[in-house]
Amino acid sequence: MGTKKRGQPDGYPTVAGMSRDQHIGIVKEMFATIPGRYDFLNHLLSLRRDVAWRRFTVRKMRFFDTFRLLDVATGTADIAIEAALMHPKISVIGIDFVSEMLVPGKRKIAGKNLSGRIDLLQADATRLPFPDARFDAAVIAFGIRNIPEKPRALGEMRRVLVPNGRVYVLELNAPQNRLWRKIFAPYLMRVLPGVAKLFSRNPAAYLYLVDSIVHFPSPATFLGLMEEAGFSELKHYSLTLGITSLYVGSKR
């Protein structure tokens, strides 16, 4: 994967320059090439903050009717596993449209004896294969950034929630504070892609990561998208000096 592609200097076109279909194609291709090192690089590049951010999210979850959680864009199933461990009465379905990403997740689930409580399926976040009002909670961790049709994915998560069910969106963003953004920029632009180059089969994927963080809407804009999708009682938690956000909304 070290060769240049599509005539762009760093492997992938910028997020701003991608068409919807191109973005989806790139995301599918990219995640199919990185599952082997995905967990390791997540922990390394975030100095294990990713574990704390998922734990914070799972701690906020409430189960009151179906006792089911949907983990959208589950990847290697870290949040599904964390939720099953922290909430022993629930069952979890994790979906991802890249089957390769589900392989390490299935292994981890079996290793923790959670196969009876967590199912992983290949499915698309914008066309969820579930009837309405099936889940008490739906979560998407570090996934919405990769979905060009964000309103549609939010709408689908809302559709499958029971009334008063909650959606939890965990996502990286460029810090809003100017000074911190200046300090953080060299890490994001140089250190992160440099380390990824050393360890990943597909370093271009980590340049896409930086680009997709920089292009992600501000917290205020994203909360507006959640409101338009029909969520109320919106909350925003800023984590680790604003490099990550947790957004929570209820189905009216």
Ligand SMILES: C[S@@+](CC[C@H](N)C(=O)[O-])C[C@H]1O[C@@H](n2cnc3c(N)ncnc32)[C@H](O)[C@@H]1O
């Ligand atoms: C950065 S990973 C996040 C994985 C996991 N949630 C975590 O916390 O580490 C993003 C995942 O989103 C998945 N994804 C992106 N777009 C998707 C879509 N439209 N439907 C389902 N999965 C999608 C990718 O295949 C990838 O596994």
